[in-house]
Amino acid sequence: MPGQDTISKTAIWVAAARAIGAREPDPAVRNPDRLAGALLGDPAQLEGDIPIVEFLAGSYAAAMQEIEVAGTVRAMTERTRFIDQALQRAVADGAVQCLILGAGLDSRAYRCTELLAGRRVYEVDRPVTSEFKQGRVAAALGGAPANLTYVAADLQHETLPDALARHGYDPARRTFVLMEGLTMYVQEQPLRDTFRFLATHAPGSSIVFDFATRAMIDGLGKVDLTKVPPANRPPIERFMNMIRHEPWVFGMPLDGEHEFLAGLGLQLRELLTVGSEESVRRYLTRADGTTLGAEAQARAEALRRLVQERMVATMEPAQREMAETAMREQARQNAYRIAEAVVGS
Numbered sequence: 001m002p003g004q005d006t007i008s009k010t011a012i013w014v015a016a017a018r019a020i021g022a023r024e025p026d027p028a029v030r031n032p033d034r035l036a037g038a039l040l041g042d043p044a045q046l047e048g049d050i051p052i053v054e055f056l057a058g059s060y061a062a063a064m065q066e067i068e069v070a071g072t073v074r075a076m077t078e079r080t081r082f083i084d085q086a087l088q089r090a091v092a093d094g095a096v097q098c099l100i101l102g103a104g105l106d107s108r109a110y111r112c113t114e115l116l117a118g119r120r121v122y123e124v125d126r127p128v129t130s131e132f133k134q135g136r137v138a139a140a141l142g143g144a145p146a147n148l149t150y151v152a153a154d155l156q157h158e159t160l161p162d163a164l165a166r167h168g169y170d171p172a173r174r175t176f177v178l179m180e181g182l183t184m185y186v187q188e189q190p191l192r193d194t195f196r197f198l199a200t201h202a203p204g205s206s207i208v209f210d211f212a213t214r215a216m217i218d219g220l221g222k223v224d225l226t227k228v229p230p231a232n233r234p235p236i237e238r239f240m241n242m243i244r245h246e247p248w249v250f251g252m253p254l255d256g257e258h259e260f261l262a263g264l265g266l267q268l269r270e271l272l273t274v275g276s277e278e279s280v281r282r283y284l285t286r287a288d289g290t291t292l293g294a295e296a297q298a299r300a301e302a303l304r305r306l307v308q309e310r311m312v313a314t315m316e317p318a319q320r321e322m323a324e325t326a327m328r329e330q331a332r333q334n335a336y337r338i339a340e341a342v343v344g345s
């Protein structure tokens with residue numbers, strides 16, 4: 001099975017986007033992950049074909065002119081800040097332990113030490129990536145905090161309760177569970193089994209997870225690079241190469257979150273579409289009304305409109321309206337969301 005015996009490139013990709021986002025001068029729209037850069041270490045030592053990584057070496061302002069960078073930095077800033085807030089709320093509400101699944105280079109155990117003091121933290125990841133993380137933590141931070149336990153497990157091949165049982169984990173304790181950037185990589189059955197186990201946790205426990213839609217997963221399976229204009233090809237090619245070893249396999253039916261969770265014994269508490277007006281207002285808007293990465297974003301949007309207009313230019317008005325409606329629907333279907341679920345009493 002690909003991806004099991006190599007360090008996760010997607011973990012490095014998202015950490016690189018956080019490291020760049022953490023360099024933003026304005027704290028109102030900065031990524032709070034101040035340890036991402038240190039955990040990644042020298043960019044020259046990282047594999048060169050991972051998206052975003054090459055931009056770690058250059059200036060922040062220049063990197064943010066690239067839509068490949070600005071788009072990912074924006075999404076990661078929304079994601080990190082949503083999750084940091086959920087973690088703070090969970091601790092204030094009485095969570096006594098924190099379970100981080102698919103931890104990659106997640107820095108919360110090292111960055112939020114005051115908040116997590118006196119609470120046990122478990123980081124679960126595939127063995128090779130967990131080992132890489134532990135090496136990076138030792139090199140960059142001098143070691144892990146005493147309240148942290150690393151759990152090496154592949155959730156596709158071992159159940160979460162079995163893996164955690166080796167480390168004395170107790171689901172009866174009120175827990176904050178984090179599945180950041182994980183669901184898309186796990187097949188539906190093991191993912192459902194994982195959620196079902198999480199639903200057995202102490203009432204009031206909460207689970208934050210992000211996910212792609214089924215339409216996005218289907219769309220990724222149909223990407224034809226020969227049909228992409230040559231100028232737009234390199235970033236898409238880099239992304240497709242990366243996920244060849246870590247395929248995106250799970251997608252939620254659009255607007256199916258409530259039903260999905262209810263069927264597994266969980267309640268949906270909050271849902272946010274990444275990149276939506278609400279999310280941009282909350283996490284990416286400066287005091288003067290401008291937004292993070294706006295220039296690159298505007299250029300990408302103008303290009304998208306141009307391509308779209310060229311596509312429909314020769315069509316009859318009725319045909320054109322149908323094509324435009326189909327494109328709007330496709331954009332709606334391609335949602336990327338983040339949610340918080342809770343274990344009821």
Ligand SMILES: C[S@@+](CC[C@H](N)C(=O)[O-])C[C@H]1O[C@@H](n2cnc3c(N)ncnc32)[C@H](O)[C@@H]1O
Nearest residue numbers: 008010011102103104125126154155156180181
């Ligand atoms: C996109 S990265 C996200 C890492 C981290 N949560 C973050 O947001 O920075 C996906 C992570 O999930 C882990 N992962 C993917 N499939 C997994 C599986 N079946 N079992 C355990 N970990 C898995 C990968 O090794 C990788 O660290």
